[in-house]
Amino acid sequence: MFKTLDDIGSGKRVLVRLDLNSPVEDGIVKDNRRFARHARTVRELVEAGHRVVVMAHQGRPGRDSFVSLDQHADLLAEYVETPVAFVDDICGEAAIDAIRSLDAGEVLLLENVRMCDDELPEKPPEEHADSEFVRTLAPEFDCYVDDAYSAAHRSHASLVGFPLVLPSYAGRVMQAEYEANTSIANREFDGPVTMVLGGAKATDVIDVMSALDDEIDHYLLGGIVGELFLRAAGYDVGYDVGDGELYDHQWENNEARIRDLLAERGNRILLPVDLAYETDDGERAEIPVEGVEKTQPLLDVGSQTVERYADVIEESAAVFVKGALGVFEDERFADGTVGLLEAIATTDCFSVIGGGDTSRAIELYGLDEEYFSHVSIAGGAYVRALTGQSLPAVEVMAQDDC
Ligand SMILES: Nc1ncnc2c1ncn2[C@@H]1O[C@H](COP(=O)(O)OP(=O)(O)OP(=O)(O)O)[C@@H](O)[C@H]1O
Numbered sequence: 211m212f213k214t215l216d217d218i219g220s221g222k223r224v225l226v227r228l229d230l231n232s233p234v235e236d237g238i239v240k241d242n243r244r245f246a247r248h249a250r251t252v253r254e255l256v257e258a259g260h261r262v263v264v265m266a267h268q269g270r271p272g273r274d275s276f277v278s279l280d281q282h283a284d285l286l287a288e289y290v291e292t293p294v295a296f297v298d299d300i301c302g303e304a305a306i307d308a309i310r311s312l313d314a315g316e317v318l319l320l321e322n323v324r325m326c327d328d329e330l331p332e333k334p335p336e337e338h339a340d341s342e343f344v345r346t347l348a349p350e351f352d353c354y355v356d357d358a359y360s361a362a363h364r365s366h367a368s369l370v371g372f373p374l375v376l377p378s379y380a381g382r383v384m385q386a387e388y389e390a391n392t393s394i395a396n397r398e399f400d401g402p403v404t405m406v407l408g409g410a411k412a413t414d415v416i417d418v419m420s421a422l423d424d425e426i427d428h429y430l431l432g433g434i435v436g437e438l439f440l441r442a443a444g445y446d447v448g449y450d451v452g453d454g455e456l457y458d459h460q461w462e463n464n465e466a467r468i469r470d471l472l473a474e475r476g477n478r479i480l481l482p483v484d485l486a487y488e489t490d491d492g493e494r495a496e497i498p499v500e501g502v503e504k505t506q507p508l509l510d511v512g513s514q515t516v517e518r519y520a521d522v523i524e525e526s527a528a529v530f531v532k533g534a535l536g537v538f539e540d541e542r543f544a545d546g547t548v549g550l551l552e553a554i555a556t557t558d559c560f561s562v563i564g565g566g567d568t569s570r571a572i573e574l575y576g577l578d579e580e581y582f583s584h585v586s587i588a589g590g591a592y593v594r595a596l597t598g599q600s601l602p603a604v605e606v607m608a609q610d611d612c
Pocket residue numbers: 408409410411414432433434456508509510532533534535536537538539564565566567568569588589590
């Protein structure tokens with residue numbers, strides 16, 4: 211599909227695009243699995259004696275998370291186990307000087323690429339390739355490596371401009387994400403394929419369900435999405451309670467599609483049979499869906515649901531997860547999400563765990579990533595891959611004929 215690090219050789223000047231976009235709290239950049247994952251690619255480039263210049267973004271202009279990458283340099287250095295120099299410039303004189311003074315095996319991180327005016331407009335690769343940003347930086351390098359799969363749904367200059375003017379290669383994260391996330395379309399499985407769909411974004415989940423049909427044998431639903439499907443099935447579930455605003459507007463936007471999916475594929479869609487709520491004294495309690503009242507906030511699927519879903523997983527050849535089954539950030543309401551992940555971990559099915567939030571449950575509850583075939587670090591790009599949409603930055607790499 212595309213060339214990889216195996217094809218680069220050694221001793222080159224390499225421009226590499228990572229996705230180090232991270233949560234930021236009170237100006238502090240939070241460590242997360244993106245650093246560890248991308249470090250593998252950077253370390254491999256360092257060991258091959260390349261001069262490595264890293265581009266990455268953080269946040270979006272106007273948001274609190276739109277900050278400098280100076281902290282990212284230190285975090286990345288910890289995982290690469292080699293110093294990562296930082297320059298607070300992207301393609302000006304300071305950046306060019308820093309790039310030219312790099313020695314073999316050294317790493318330099320440029321400032322947040324979204325601080326460059328040329329970066330952000332969604333434009334075709336040809337226009338980005340002709341931007342001042344790309345035309346200034348490209349001559350400083352022998353090749354470009356794209357490892358930023360999780361940003362590949364954006365047609366931004368640093369992602370789609372360089373492959374048109376430099377020989378381009380996929381980094382290890384790009385390779386692994388691409389292979390796993392497109393496997394519904396590209397692989398044959400020897401048995402049923404199951405999707406576990408939950409979380410808070412109903413439209414994303416319904417898009418995934420609508421895009422796939424015969425490929426999927428079972429859908430196991432939970433989270434807010436599962437509750438909206440229960441509402442469509444006639445239960446008193448999936449309504450905003452008090453001043454909550456999680457359900458009703460999503461229902462209004464998606465009611466027709468939910469009803470159609472239930473009518474057309476009801477035999478393949480499993481809904482929760484019990485749900486969990488918080489009692490007056492702060493404990494977790496469970497209730498069958500038939501007994502729920504509209505005034506009750508529901509925060510997880512119950513244990514009967516997990517058992518039922520685990521039976522389906524045991525018979526599956528492949529399982530794809532998108533979205534959590536409950537509010538797993540609160541330990542009392544993590545049983546559904548963690549129970550499901552444990553059920554997947556104990557089988558030898560092919561498994562892909564995705565959704566930026568959901569995959570956090572794996573580290574939060576100490577599950578070993580090795581038990582899963584692939585744990586994605588992508589959010590929007592993962593959904594697009596599951597729905598069979600092409601990603602501009604992947605497409606342009608595949609076309610590379612420099
Ligand atoms: N019943 C519920 N009530 C409220 N929140 C819920 C419920 N079930 C799940 N959630 C929340 O859904 C969130 C995950 O949903 P989201 O749709 O963001 O998933 P994701 O696919 O992992 O993320 P992303 O799309 O950002 O990559 C979790 O933070 C969880 O707390």
